Amino acid sequence: MTLIEKIKDNIELHKESYLEYLQAIVKEPSTIGYEASAQKLVEERLKASKLDVDVWIPQHEELQKSEFYNPIRENYDESPNVVGVLKGTQPDGRSIILNGHIDVVPAGDLAKWEHGAYSGKIVDNKLYGRGTTDMKGGNVASLIALETIINLGIKLKGDVIYQSVIEEETGGAGTISAIQRGYKADIALIPEPSEMKIFPKQQGSLWFEIKVKGISAHGGTRYEGVSSVEKGIIVFNQLLELEEKRNKKYRKQELYKDNPIPIPINIGQFNGGIFPSSVPEETVIKGRYGVGPDETINEAKAEFQKMLDDLVEIDQWFEKYPVTVKWEGIHLPPGGSDLDHPMLEILKDNYEEVEHEKPIVAGSTWGTDGGLLTQYGNIPSIVFGPGTTSMAHFTDEYIEIDKLFKTAEIITLSIIDWCEIDD
Amino acid sequence: MTLIEKIKDNIELHKESYLEYLQAIVKEPSTIGYEASAQKLVEERLKASKLDVDVWIPQHEELQKSEFYNPIRENYDESPNVVGVLKGTQPDGRSIILNGHIDVVPAGDLAKWEHGAYSGKIVDNKLYGRGTTDMKGGNVASLIALETIINLGIKLKGDVIYQSVIEEETGGAGTISAIQRGYKADIALIPEPSEMKIFPKQQGSLWFEIKVKGISAHGGTRYEGVSSVEKGIIVFNQLLELEEKRNKKYRKQELYKDNPIPIPINIGQFNGGIFPSSVPEETVIKGRYGVGPDETINEAKAEFQKMLDDLVEIDQWFEKYPVTVKWEGIHLPPGGSDLDHPMLEILKDNYEEVEHEKPIVAGSTWGTDGGLLTQYGNIPSIVFGPGTTSMAHFTDEYIEIDKLFKTAEIITLSIIDWCEIDD
Structure with a gap:
């Protein structure tokens, strides 16, 4: 036997x-x-x-x-x-x-x-x-x-x-x-x-919570305010760009050949505004940030923060109202x-x-x-x-x-x- | 006297x-x-x-x-x-x-x-x-x-x-x-x-509630799902386009010369997803739809509905998952x-x-x-x-x-x- x-x-x-x-x-x-x-x-x-x-x-x-x-x-x-x-x-x-x-x-x-x-x-x-x-x-x-x-x-x-x-x-x-x-x-x-x-x-993963500011106003004179949802969409798009940039090298690897997004940035929640007839004053974006097997949590966070810092180059708004991020919840290297x-x-x-x-x-x-x-x-x-x-x-x-x-x-x-x- | x-x-x-x-x-x-x-x-x-x-x-x-x-x-x-x-x-x-x-x-x-x-x-x-x-x-x-x-x-x-x-x-x-x-x-x-x-x-005003569908998936394999927030942003942009189109004629009128958006579409709430690590399955957009003084509520609603119907020309997604609207709350002619x-x-x-x-x-x-x-x-x-x-x-x-x-x-x-x- x-x-x-x-x-x-x-x-x-x-x-x-x-x-x-x-x-x-x-x-x-x-x-x-x-x-x-x-x-x-x-x-x-x-x-x-x-x-x-x-x-x-x-x-x-x-x-x-x-x-x-x-x-x-x-x-x-x-x-x-x-x-x-x-x-x-x-x-x-x-x-x-x-x-x-x-x-x-x-x-x-x-x-x-x-x-x-x-x-x-x-x-x-x-x-x-x-x-x-x-x-x-x-x-x-x-x-x-x-x-x-x-x-x-x-x-x-x-x-x-x-x-x-x-x-x-x-x-x-x-x-x-x-x-x-x-x-x-x-x-x-x-x-x-x-x-x-x-x-x-x-893969490691981190949960993030981003806050994007606007200025509230009555919906009938919405031009007096600034929509945090509009500004949040800019952040949303930059998150997708960051994901694309981070995934380029992994896609070439044999290990990830069947995975279109090896280390995804999943935007799981996008919540802006509290009243139909008011301009939304704050938008909160929550998600999961995939950390590559060859990087540390701190390296991954630094790249994320740089994207947020660079938002000001896309829209001056973010100079006076910078976007903030908190890392809470799942935090796996x-x-x-x-x-x-x-x-x-x-x-x-x-x-x-x-x-x-x-x-x-x-x-x-x-x-x-x-x-x-x-x-x-x-x-x-x-x-x-x-x-x-x-x-x-x-x-x-x-x-x-x-x-x-x-x-x-x-x-x-x-x-x-x-x-x-x-x- | x-x-x-x-x-x-x-x-x-x-x-x-x-x-x-x-x-x-x-x-x-x-x-x-x-x-x-x-x-x-x-x-x-x-x-x-x-x-x-x-x-x-x-x-x-x-x-x-x-x-x-x-x-x-x-x-x-x-x-x-x-x-x-x-x-x-x-x-x-x-x-x-x-x-x-x-x-x-x-x-x-x-x-x-x-x-x-x-x-x-x-x-x-x-x-x-x-x-x-x-x-x-x-x-x-x-x-x-x-x-x-x-x-x-x-x-x-x-x-x-x-x-x-x-x-x-x-x-x-x-x-x-x-x-x-x-x-x-x-x-x-x-x-x-x-x-x-x-x-x-x-101005008249109507409150609307739009529902946009996605397909949920785990955030780690987000490519297996479809984000209702991504689809919701398409709707958001079309709402802004509709607003622009509807306001062109009013801006030329003496009565509205000091008003950049005479009949605004205020997007007051944009809520998608329930969990950071899941692909958002539904996005709800709530807002206030300004009704022009020379139109009826039904005419205004019809123009709104046409925009929703036309979404399919921008993204095939909306053919299988049409966007729905409910008119609830404020309803002033x-x-x-x-x-x-x-x-x-x-x-x-x-x-x-x-x-x-x-x-x-x-x-x-x-x-x-x-x-x-x-x-x-x-x-x-x-x-x-x-x-x-x-x-x-x-x-x-x-x-x-x-x-x-x-x-x-x-x-x-x-x-x-x-x-x-x-x-």
């Missing part, structure tokens, strides 16, 4: 147990501030495998030491991080972090969910519920890899560090805290919903690994071994905790997970069960190749 | 009484639904002058017979209309309606009023309070004219019909009801706050008199007699009940009042006392010239 056959068999043997575990953690609605009960299940599972398990409450004061910390709360008492370590046999063995977040976005209108927002119900090949795709299904895939290695009695040279972190959806406090606690590795694998594509580069990183080759080979076709390798269009691991933890990161991208954050979110197990197989093989068996 | 000297003397004699009466009606906060107490004071005042006084509650069912009725309520029990008639001596004498509304817009944050929102406090030449300018001060000016004629024992050939109506600020139900009750005249004078300018033409109407000459002459300078004659930039009198009642209307335009609807609203009395003099002389003394 080959190693791959043993792995397949062992996963097959425990399939029901894995699905039951996934259902159990999906049934805990681990939205921000309510992660404790789901994390308790993770903790028990890791302890059952006799791993060294570390459970701790991230501390606001400590987190504040990181420039990447962008808090939306100060108290994490109900939001522990959980880490389990499978120690390697050799101190210089190649180590890996399996990072995944336990927090989920709110389920929205519960009545709209066909199978229940936290049911974990299985219909055909799909397991339903908030967080199944983003990313409890991915977390279970990497847990299967870990348990399969243990079940098969394989001894690895390097450490495997399984991280179940909080707060990815709202800023990354969980992963920052894990880095601060000293968890390091030579590579990080994050099973976010990539639909089994391999993302060696992950880009992440990734070098394109010649050996782990990338390992993943591609194992994908082909299991799937009998070449994998799609691309740059992610969204941010993950990989950015923090890369830029703050100095740990290269690769995203590869079973979830369906388009179902993340949506009603009737599901994970495809066959993809979950295929991903688990590929991760198992890749951990073994990376950390190496100690005969 | 000339007639004008007698008029001046008589007004001077009763000045304190007129100011006390204005203070009394300002102290009654006659916002929509609460007009009864202020109207009671008007009724008593007209009865004290031995006029035929008519007080009635407008009826929703009756009002519905008018195509101009655009109700925001169905019950007027606390909102009577009051009309007092000074009968002329001859059935074919030239008659006049003095129309003014008793309702006021809400005072907003009361704490922001320096002298109290309903105080009627006098400081130097100004009498303060909600409704002083718009338009209780104007109503008192025309009441002074009426009482001065009575005080001086002048017998006029034509009727003078003094109307204190409800609901101008929110649609005109009071004036519609007065027309339906049969009050007719050869001219209507409305002392709305024109700053003693004479407006023989009054334009009004006015012919520019060679004899009453216009009378007003101009008397203005010059009293003020020793030529009056400013222009087109109003806002709608009044004059539109209903003209289009529904078939009664030409002219606006001429003492209030300060910019203070209407604003905090610390006031009326300038000297202007109030000057206006009263001019109206007195003009009524006499128009209705003619019966020797």
